[in-house]
Amino acid sequence: MYTAWKTEEQDVCQWPGITCTPQRSRVIGIHLSESLIAGGLFGNFSALTQLTYLDLSRNTIEGSIPYDLSRCQKLKHLNLSHNIIEGELNLTGLSNLEVLDLSVNRIAGSIHSSFPLVCNSLVVANLSTNKLTGRIDNIFSGCQYLKYVDFSTNRFSGEIGSRLGELVEFSVSENVLSGNISASMFRGNCTLRVLDLSENGFGGEFPGQVSDCHDLSELNLWGNNFTGSIPAEIGSISSLRGLYLGNNQFSRDIPETLLKLSNLVFLDLSRNGFGGDIQKIFGSFTQVKYLVLHGNSYVGGIYSSKIFMLHNLFRLDLSFNSFSGTLPAEISQIKSLKFLILAYNNFSGGIPHEYGNMLAIQVLDLSLKRTRNTKLEQH
Numbered sequence: 001m002y003t004a005w006k007t008e009e010q011d012v013c014q015w016p017g018i019t020c021t022p023q024r025s026r027v028i029g030i031h032l033s034e035s036l037i038a039g040g041l042f043g044n045f046s047a048l049t050q051l052t053y054l055d056l057s058r059n060t061i062e063g064s065i066p067y068d069l070s071r072c073q074k075l076k077h078l079n080l081s082h083n084i085i086e087g088e089l090n091l092t093g094l095s096n097l098e099v100l101d102l103s104v105n106r107i108a109g110s111i112h113s114s115f116p117l118v119c120n121s122l123v124v125a126n127l128s129t130n131k132l133t134g135r136i137d138n139i140f141s142g143c144q145y146l147k148y149v150d151f152s153t154n155r156f157s158g159e160i161g162s163r164l165g166e167l168v169e170f171s172v173s174e175n176v177l178s179g180n181i182s183a184s185m186f187r188g189n190c191t192l193r194v195l196d197l198s199e200n201g202f203g204g205e206f207p208g209q210v211s212d213c214h215d216l217s218e219l220n221l222w223g224n225n226f227t228g229s230i231p232a233e234i235g236s237i238s239s240l241r242g243l244y245l246g247n248n249q250f251s252r253d254i255p256e257t258l259l260k261l262s263n264l265v266f267l268d269l270s271r272n273g274f275g276g277d278i279q280k281i282f283g284s285f286t287q288v289k290y291l292v293l294h295g296n297s298y299v300g301g302i303y304s305s306k307i308f309m310l311h312n313l314f315r316l317d318l319s320f321n322s323f324s325g326t327l328p329a330e331i332s333q334i335k336s337l338k339f340l341i342l343a344y345n346n347f348s349g350g351i352p353h354e355y356g357n358m359l360a361i362q363v364l365d366l367s368l369k370r371t372r373n374t375k376l377e378q379h
Contacts, residue, residue, distance in 0.1 A: 019053065029053035033079070037061060041085070046071040057101065058082040065090055080105070081126065089132070091118045103128040103150065110134030119143035128171070129153040136172070137161040151175070152196065165190035165213065173198040173220070180204035186212045198244065199223035208233035218242040222268060226250060232257045239263060246270035246292065254281045262287055270317070271295035278305045278323075286310055294319040294341070301325040308333055315339040319365065322346055327366070329354040336360060343367035 005015045012027065013020035019029030027048055033055050040063035045051070051072045057079045064087030065080070075094050079101040088109035091097070098121050108131040116139055119125065125143075128150045135158035140146060146166075152173040159179035164170055165186045171194065178201040186192075190213035202224040208231035210219065216237050226248040234243070235257025243264060252274040258264070259281070267288045274296040283306030285291065291313060298321040302308075307316065308330040316337060323345040329352035331340065337358055343365040351366065358364075 026050040171196035183207035183209040
């Protein structure tokens with residue numbers, strides 16, 4: 001029993017966090033997020049057959065999800081996130097769920113047999129930061145209303161399915177997924193706004209057909225094994241704000257079409273093994289505020305790129321390369337710059353006194369080059 005509930009108060013509709021029907025005859029909602037509740041989840045849900053909303057998030061509830069919860073067949077919103085719930089995913093009978101959030105728990109096992117049984121009406125499914133395993137490529141076929149999926153930070157493996165274009169947000173970052181990304185995933189009326197495939201084992205060339213997702217604002221491919229050219233078609237996604245292509249094996253040719261991305265704020269092309277002089281095209285990304293190019297193999301100076309002409313930059317990271325020569329005083333012309341990271345290069349000479357004029361600067365890292373530390377290179 002929740003300690004704030006006074007058992008001497010006969011009208012449970014007066015208890016904190018309880019919502020009842022207008023006639024005050026049945027409980028339909030329990031709202032107890034961040035209520036310092038500890039221990040196991042109570043198991044008398046069979047008395048709450050009219051319950052439609054249950055939020056017990058951000059407590060320290062432990063144990064497994066009780067089988068008795070299946071009696072709440074009218075439940076539409078279930079949020080048990082940010083607890084320490086264990087066991088396997090078992091939501092049998094909850095076929096009317098529209099919002100499911102079990103993120104940041106310790107739930108384990110495969111969801112291949114259980115998830116399709118409860119996704120008939122699901123719009124939001126957040127199972128991130130658990131210990132879930134198995135394949136997820138065929139589990140969305142019966143989820144006709146599903147739009148927001150976050151399965152990040154689990155142990156899912158295998159490939160992903162072909163229904164991505166019908167979603168609005170899809171994140172599977174930090175798993176062990178693999179295989180190629182098929183162009184068919186984006187065909188038709190693609191509604192994706194966020195696609196996060198970061199920190200997996202996907203490989204091959206990434207399909208340019210992602211440009212069919214006209215409302216895409218974030219494309220995160222960081223930390224995979226993608227090869228070949230960066231698709232020039234990405235430059236036609238005018239809504240794109242974040243493009244994260246770091247820690248892959250893309251070729252060093254940057255498509256000029258990307259300069260058309262007038263809303264682009266974040267551009268991450270770190271750790272792709274780009275060699276030689278830094279590409280001149282970077283000096284033309286005047287719309288970008290965060291430019292991250294660390295962990296490549298650039299040599300020479302940085303004058304040729306005219307990066308110091310990017311007057312909207314908040315963050316410039318050129319660390320872990322092999323740049324040489326003197327530090328360019330012209331960088332001080334970027335008055336908006338808050339983070340300047342030039343560490344682990346081969347620059348020589350003194351620190352330009354003009355750097356003292358960068359009044360907005362919060363972080364200035366000019367550390368000397370030494371043995372690479374891969375942890376410092378990670379974004």
